[in-house]
Amino acid sequence: MAFAGEIGRNNDKYVTSFGDKGSLPLPPSKKVAVLSCMDARFDSFASLGLSEGDAHHIRNAGGRFHPDAVRSLVISQELLGTREVVVVHHTDCGMLTFTSDAARRLILGRDNLGVEGKKEVERLEFREFSDLDQSVRDDVEAIKAHPLILEGTAVSGRIYEVETGKVRRVL
Amino acid sequence: MAFAGEIGRNNDKYVTSFGDKGSLPLPPSKKVAVLSCMDARFDSFASLGLSEGDAHHIRNAGGRFHPDAVRSLVISQELLGTREVVVVHHTDCGMLTFTSDAARRLILGRDNLGVEGKKEVERLEFREFSDLDQSVRDDVEAIKAHPLILEGTAVSGRIYEVETGKVRRVL
Numbered sequence: 410m411a412f413a414g415e416i417g418r419n420n421d422k423y424v425t426s427f428g429d430k431g432s433l434p435l436p437p438s439k440k441v442a443v444l445s446c447m448d449a450r451f452d453s454f455a456s457l458g459l460s461e462g463d464a465h466h467i468r469n470a471g472g473r474f475h476p477d478a479v480r481s482l483v484i485s486q487e488l489l490g491t492r493e494v495v496v497v498h499h500t501d502c503g504m505l506t507f508t509s510d511a512a513r514r515l516i517l518g519r520d521n522l523g524v525e526g527k528k529e530v531e532r533l534e535f536r537e538f539s540d541l542d543q544s545v546r547d548d549v550e551a552i553k554a555h556p557l558i559l560e561g562t563a564v565s566g567r568i569y570e571v572e573t574g575k576v577r578r579v580l
Numbered sequence: 581m582a583f584a585g586e587i588g589r590n591n592d593k594y595v596t597s598f599g600d601k602g603s604l605p606l607p608p609s610k611k612v613a614v615l616s617c618m619d620a621r622f623d624s625f626a627s628l629g630l631s632e633g634d635a636h637h638i639r640n641a642g643g644r645f646h647p648d649a650v651r652s653l654v655i656s657q658e659l660l661g662t663r664e665v666v667v668v669h670h671t672d673c674g675m676l677t678f679t680s681d682a683a684r685r686l687i688l689g690r691d692n693l694g695v696e697g698k699k700e701v702e703r704l705e706f707r708e709f710s711d712l713d714q715s716v717r718d719d720v721e722a723i724k725a726h727p728l729i730l731e732g733t734a735v736s737g738r739i740y741e742v743e744t745g746k747v748r749r750v751l
Contacts, residue, residue: 411612411734412611412612412635412664412666413664413666413734413736415629416628416666416738416747416749417747417749418629419628419629419630420627420628420745420746420747422629423626423627423628423745424744424745424746427744427745430621430745431743431744431745433620433621433742435620435621435672435674436620437620438620440583441582441583442618447613447636447637447638447639447652447656448606448636449607449609449632449633449634449635449636449637450601450604450606450632450633451632451637452625452632453637454623454625454626455594455625456591456594457587457591457594458586458587458589458590458591458593458594459590461620461621461622461623461626462620462621463620464583464620465618465619465620466618466620466622466624466637466639467618467640467641468618468637468639468640469638469639469640469648469649469651469652470638470651470655470656476647476648476651477640477647477648477649477651477652478640478648479700479704480640480641480648480704480705480706480707481618481640481641481648483687483704484675484683484706485618485641487683487686487687488674488678488683488686489674493582493584495583495584495587501606503606503655503659503660504655506659507659512655512658512659515658515659516654516658516728521731522727523727525727526727526728529650529726529727529728530728533650533651533654533728534651535651535655536651555700556694556696556697557687557697557700557701557704560692563582565584567587571602571604572602573598573602574594574595574598574601574602575595576587576588576591578588
């Protein structure tokens with residue numbers, strides 16, 4: 410069964426214990442945005458001790474800043490008042506396992522890709538990395554250097570260890 | 581105190597109850613990617629009944645597909661085997677509260693924006709929306725129509741009600 414068919418029943422349980430969360434305001438109470446990988450094993454709430462209402466959760470393949478997260482962070486800061494960014498990448502990341510060239514070849518090998526698909530894959534930036542600590546430093550520096558990120562924004566970087574659940578500070 | 585200073589203590593608690601999660605494999609066990617808004621009030625694990633290891637969590641301002649999530653979904657499908665996408669937008673979304681023109685004027689009003697900042701804000705797509713249900717339909721359709729999304733991908737769309745915790749099906 411597709412996961413879609415499970416959501417109703419799963420969500421009923423959540424609603425039962427929802428409590429007074431319905432009155433939480435729109436702006437994150439801790440004024441923080443977490444930028445992390447989409448990885449299935451990283452729970453950006455539980456592992457960092459965040460509750461509903463505390464922080465923005467921006468997630469993409471690798472937890473990269475550019476190009477996926479620029480729009481989100483600008484909206485987070487300008488319209489919803491966050492002033493801190495925590496970047497979280499993680500061990501055993503899929504982004505460490507391939508190169509853009511190999512990924513492009515894989516996709517170009519599809520039978521039914523078509524002309525549009527070929528164009529799309531040629532211009533897609535995969536943004537993989539080969540050094541995990543360096544990828545965190547790169548994204549922290551890219552955020553600090555971006556002309557639309559507010560001056561004085563506190564930006565730090567961490568690595569989540571999928572083997573232990575530990576979050577280790579990089580910078 | 582910045583949130584960064586709280587992470588160590590918060591994470592210690594998570595590690596204590598980590599159990600056997602360290603052996604979870606990289607590919608999501610439910611073969612699903614959840615594409616949702618970054619909103620602080622939406623816990624994409626608890627509200628949908630997802631545990632660590634089950635699904636990719638792709639999140640950005642509004643839960644939009646293009647341009648922020650194309651790269652992530654392609655990697656999720658091609659390299660990590662997901663075959664279903666669940667789009668989740670939500671009530672009281674910040675994306676319903678502004679227009680791109682107003683957001684650009686707000687940012688252009690900064691004292692210290694500089695030449696580069698002005699260029700960046702002129703080309704930034706904010707991707708706001710004025711009709712919540714339609715925004716979900718738009719993103720579901722955009723995913724289905726994209727030439728790099730695999731044929732046969734199950735795509736459905738939902739709205740999370742921040743007032744009640746309920747997840748309502750749109751399509």
